[in-house]
Amino acid sequence: MGVGDPLTPTGRVILGMVGLGKTTGYDIKQLVDRSTRFFWAASYGQIYPELRRLEQAGLLRGHEEPTGGRLRTVYELTDAGHRALEEWLGSDLDLVGEMRDEGMLKLFFSDLAGPERQLQIVRQMREALERKHAQLSALHSHASAMSSGPRLTLEYGLGATTWMIGWCRETERRLSGREAA
Amino acid sequence: MGVGDPLTPTGRVILGMVGLGKTTGYDIKQLVDRSTRFFWAASYGQIYPELRRLEQAGLLRGHEEPTGGRLRTVYELTDAGHRALEEWLGSDLDLVGEMRDEGMLKLFFSDLAGPERQLQIVRQMREALERKHAQLSALHSHASAMSSGPRLTLEYGLGATTWMIGWCRETERRLSGREAA
DNA sequence: CAGGTCATGTAAAGCGTTACATGATTTT
């Protein structure tokens, strides 16, 4: 596999995490769950096979570093890995997030269910957003210890979520008014 | 397959679209591409097999209705289909959008690439968002002809995108300032 | 009559989650 090979989706997050100093599959998963999860998740079922694929492709180098009798494989970027990471970070992005939001889909079809249901859907969207906002807020308490990139993504997520909660609130108000009228 | 069976992801959008009066696979795909695509896409490779699965499950009924010599299978909701659709629309939503945003992922790792790259990434995010905003705006010109659900999702998408563009703009300003300083 | 739209489909490949399985070390 040559250097020009495009990274797979999960390959991107793994390469980045190893670049940030995360060394084991477990360690990567931990940080993903505490940070990128909100816009880019990854599961063990993807991480471990992908680590080996990236090693085979020459972008990572792994060596055994057991802690006592506990197995442990530590990965680091090779020169080719560094280059691939910089190439990816410098490349254009054409795809904007293909996202899936079930609340939005329900809202789209909500005319089929009647006005009370429509209001209920917006309320549920808001509640889900509020849960998300709470999780992001919890992370934000460590913001001072974050470097620029992670802090920016967190503030973006927090701000966007806040806007969306506000939209839901105002829409709930408008829809309730319509019912009362 | 009983009524209590959970709908597959694509099953949901198809059932909804048939509920809205879309009758053929082609027709469904057209509307998806002009509307829900921004938060819920679907491809022919999913639509046609899923239509048959939903028919087998008793939620849809399909019959041949050729236009001249041109094959055409028209679907409609069965009673069970109506019930399944209402059940889904009335159910709680626990999952908030699992989304994937490559711009955010790049921004997260942007410290590895230097300050100019970081600025470049935010600029690219804004440009992608502006393209999306333009597409949504084009749809919005027909807003008066839309029913409540579709109009709400469109306005939500437009508003959220506008907020995000503003965030990018302000962040670009802040990051440029930092460079100049 | 050429190009666009209507209309349907399949096969292969890739992506991803979930559930399962194992075992050592550390903390309470």
Next chain:
DNA sequence: AAAATCATGTAACGCTTTACATGACCTG
């Protein structure tokens, strides 16, 4: 001694995209 954490992995299943393939009808 139990519970939590560290650590790695696989198998099955399901979802989705992409590329390919076909052909009729309509418009200029």
